Amino acid sequence: MEDLVAARGQMAMSLAFHILFACAGIAMPLLMVLAERRYLKTGDPLDLELAKRWSKGVAILFAVGAVSGTVLSFELGLLFPEFMRFAGPIVGMPFSLEGFAFFLEAIGLGLYLYGWRRLSPRAHLASGVLVLVMGILSGLFVVTANAWMNTPTGFTLNAAGKVIDVDPLAAMLNPAAFTQCLHMTLSAFIAVGFAVAGIHALRLRRFPGSELDRRALKLALWVGGVAAVLQPISGDFSAKHVAEHQPVKLAAMEGQWNTERCAPLRIGGIPDETDHVTRFSIDIPCGLSFLGYGDFDAEVKGLLDFPESERPPVLVTHLSFQVMVGIGMTLAVTALLAGFLAWRKKALPTGRRFLLWLGLIGPLGLVAVEAGWMVTEVGRQPWVIKGILRTSDAVTPMPGLWLPFLMFTLLYLVLGVTATVLLKRHVFMAPTGVTHADTSPNEVA
């Protein structure tokens, strides 16, 4: 295997693995805090049980997220030292801030998981809120650094190609930062909300009388559903941003080969990278011009207007984009449907077919997160820093990179499978009744 391919493979695999756990670290604490808040209001032991179960999920997912995040902070240098040599100082600000947010998140989590008896109820809830807020902030800071790779600002290159006049704040607040942060954070809540809702929906289908699962489903659907309905708005911001700042990525996302006015929005379709056409798509006339620029007659730049050496892989980018949007729409429609049914019945919809549907679409949000990540990362290629540094120039001279790639892939496979098995057994498959607090491992006093 070529070393550049191995390095990119390892980086992509590590990020694809970490992003799932990072999403859980952002959104699961909200569920856990909402359940505990309800418990403080109602005093109902079922709410406490739910908060504890979810907190165990957070404990497992957070630990794997923390260690895989540590790997990433090293891997940037291990695999792409030239990238870090160049970019480290410029994107240092968000990473420093992320370090602190992560620190406070870990402290809050220690207090939350092991402080059920040692803290007052209010202080305990506050520690959960600390985990939630710091989890969101960590995510935001990391995403601003990624956004900088898409729209690098906050520095000047002098004639010798050296970086001068670094403005770390301007780099952090680069043009893509806002839209990417909004989109990523919402998607974390969607993916995790629907995944948790799906699991509890299937349980509820099996044990129709389980009040615990009914409450869990309701909370998770609220979290995932609200975010899913808001996401298309954020998607619209993103589209307009990409159209203005990253036109070649937009063209790849849409399979738009020729520059044209009144460009159609393609649904589905397979871009052919040798013949330069996108086949089998359903076209909505002038749709892309409107979504990208708010004007049906706007000109959209096509891929052929860019030199071949600057075009990203079109097929992967386009298909990933279609998958992401398709899933996003499915989840948003499901959320609206659930809201409508609940409004009509004045109760949580628990029809067997609806529960089965929720179970089936449960994992899709996570798939959409991966697909969206592919769009932004593959769509930026061949650049690691858009227009500044090519991925192939950033890679380490270290030979034999297939070996660490293989090792980390196996390692993550084991971790992923184990975490899933534990979650399944411990959090979601446990009996439906209230377990006694004394038997919970959180309570090793």
Add this chain to the structure above:
Amino acid sequence: MLPELVALTLLVALVAYTLTGGADFGGGVWDIFARGPRKAAQRQLIERALAPIWEANHVWLILVVVVLFVALPTAYAAISTALHIPLVLLLIGIVLRGAAFVFRTYDPTPGKGALRWRRVFAIASIVSPVFLGVILGALVTGDLRLDAEQRPTVGFIAAWAQPFPFLVGLFVLSLFAWLAAVYLTLEARDRELQRDFRLRAIIAGLCAGVLSLVVLVFAEEHAPRLAVHARGDVSGADQVLAPLMQIAVALLAVGALLALYLERYRWARVLAAGQVTLVVVGLGLAQWPYVIAPNLTFADALAPAGVVEPMLIVLAVATPILLVALAYLFKVFKSQQDEEQ
């Protein structure tokens, strides 16, 4: 002034990591050496001591990495290239240690699965400190040579696959085990268990003492800068300071061992933490002004002031908040046990 401040920041974070995260690795060492009639109780104590705090303690290392790549980008790039292999091994150790610790805590069937993960946790707790030491050792020897553009010229093996870095690795491991055992004497509630860890602390302390001498002897040939500095064979303030620190380290170590012998565990903790702090500070002073001795100084590796200053401001503003939160965490989980003594 900026190179000094960056070096100081790194030193403080490294000391904090050694005293907290280092001791957590040491806990894993004692898990594998759990012996005698109170074997299960020893392991339970280690688990209980680590559980609420290890993830927070681990973040000090991330802080070190972030400061390295923000403020000393060329050093970070050079280190990650020439020391790629030990870094990857360190990472695998860190990943397995953390994940295995949580997996065994949360394995609902405390049979075979939990047992396997406990073993992984213990082995990873031994491997990681060794490679951490290997990496630090390789920065001292002078074998990590760089070209004019500060890129490594020594391939991927020569800079670390030497006896000296591995000796430093063993020394780091023994220091971590020593700290952990001393802390655990205070965490234990019954006298017998306390004595188990007292014995372990004394053994680890003696090992660390012997290893520190071996490191210094080997330094004469393999890390001459360190040896010269340790002898006080240098100009300026270090001429007095370096031997003084050696004496202070020795006195604190003897004091800690004596406190253990007399079962004054709280004293032992203070003295051991002080001793280990001085060891790290002493190594830091010997290393100054180099990140990679003697080929790259902090001043030469430093990012532009426009980057370093804002980073230091962020650190200065955020650190007090962080310390308050950390103090609260430790107060909640560590002070009750003191009172119960």
